[in-house]
Amino acid sequence: MQSPQLASHLVAGLNARAKWKERDFDESFRLAGEAAELATAAGDDAAWWDMRYLQAECRRDQGRIEEYLTLATELNDHPLTADSPERGAKAGTMVAVALQGLGRLAEAAAMASDAAKLAARDADLLHVQILAQRSLIAALAESRLLDDAWRECLELENLLADVDEDTAGKGYWVIGNVAFLADRVSDGSLYHDLAAERLSPSKDVDLWARFNRASAEMRLQAKLSDAATLRCIERAELATDIVGGSERDHMEMSLVRAHWNYLNGDMREAQAILEPLCARSSILATQTSAEAHFLLARTLVALGLRGEAQATFDETVKLFDQAALPERSLAVREYFRDAMDDQEATDNRDAEDRSGPHGG
Template sequence: MPTPRKLPLYVVAELQARESRKKRDFSAAIDRAGEAAHLALQAGDETAWWNMTYLQAECHRDHGSIPECLELAKHLAGHPLSAAQPPLAARAFTLLAVALQGLGRLPEAAEAATSAAALVAGDDEHVYLHIQAQQGLIAALAESRHLDEAWSECLALETLLLTDLVDEDTAGKAYWVIGNVAFLSERLAEGGRCHDLAAERLSRSKDVDLWARFNRASAVMRLEAKLTDQATLRCIERAELATEAVGGTDRDLLEMSFARAHWYYLTGDMASAIALLEPICTRSGILAVQTAGEASFLLGKSLLACGDWTEALRRLETGAAFFDRAAAFERGAEVRAFMATVE
């Protein structure tokens, strides 16, 4: 009987990292992935080092340590191995775009995602990478409120889904992004259609965390469109239950509270909205800069509705400053225009 071949140490460390990530022990996953990258480099396997460093960056992203994810993604994007292999570069630039967006650096995020898409466009073998890059580009454009550009990119993304090469999970994530932009650009029927297609394709039994994030995002988009119907409330409740089931990062929990606060605001329960928004704004450093701006803007409007003018104007100005930091200047201008009507 043949003796089982002993696995290289970096492969063992990789398996441990992936198992920790699966259990949502992201600190352990980051450590094991870093160890795997170091061992791979010692073994002279540069490709394995690249993949382990990428895994470490993903674990940082999952953990919410976005600056650390950014630094690793930037290092990989500029590495000679990425320059020699466009698919690797596309992966690195896509992750770089996600990290930049998370830090509110939206124009740079759009630029990184555009670079990623250009590297694999037209290559059926790497259609998944192209789809991921398009999603990153659309998210950055939408968060910057460049909605016409974002919708144009959505149409390009949907054409990539019209092939047997794309699995259900990937298609679900793509329809999720397209639906977000549809809602933001007041294409409400299209938004509902795309999020329904996403819900049909994403498996709640396979990935409860993804199911939670989808429902949270769908609720946020519906609330942005001022939809306070039962479909929106179901999205919020499903997201809350799924988030409770899997646990979540501090950012996940704050974003979930923000969705519920927005629901309270739109349904006229200002006291409940303020009770949630004040602690969210106190911890705004955990959130993406754009989201922090939205939370401050909503708190300002809620306080105004209760007659607290001084504090409301302070919160509104803070929201506008957050949007400026995120280079979402149109959104910042909207807040200041709103303040002018109030004053």
């Protein structure tokens, strides 16, 4: 017969998990904390670990990445984690996701790689291995190590044959992202279509919002400003409004809409979205903030606002350097130099036209 104390911490854990599913993350965090204390009193270390893990998930889903990293690191370093490949792989993946969210991409890739190898030792940990593999691919892709990322995508695809639709959908989503970044546009569309067939808005509206936002983002990076891309944006905006979403979610959604406006030549609208967004972009991952500033800088160039563009380009370079993305930083410098040369040539032509063939 179970002791009342044991039953109480299990009930508290179930309540915490239910609140998490309802997206009441503050209440879930609080209840999980209570459940963890009750589990400690009951001597149930495994339940304590699960509740701390749930608390970390709450902070992740709220976009509170620093706190998420603190909790994930605590779990990763805990003696209980070292005794279990499952816990080790899950905690390591959490740390990797948090590091990626903070722009620490090389560390994120290393952590995710270790977690995937740990999970691969046990066939029963297939889902945990897939989570780690997805995290590894995302970190490599954001680091623009696209050959490495694509190789890991092929590994991931092999793991998706015998999993549920939701897991397969998330896997195809990540593979599609890398295909788009690597200029494999038809592959990107194919894998994102496979993902869309398996992910369902009726099962998880938040996931549907994030998928459509990411798909739109990748299509825009491939300069696909077509009707299919607009459908992705509109689905993502609607789903984000339905679930509420964190401030970070809404900012990332605004960035996608601004990119759409930019590609379609609506520079004033892009500027109106991007200027307040960049002013508050410390909420975003460093590399995302850098991309937002780069888009604003290009918008300002298109509007002929050279002074403002220069300052924004300087900030962009600084952010890409902070995110340890020297290739992106170099690309920004080259883009700005070419843009300024083009602008100067245009100004000189205009001056010659005004002065006429005889100098006025």
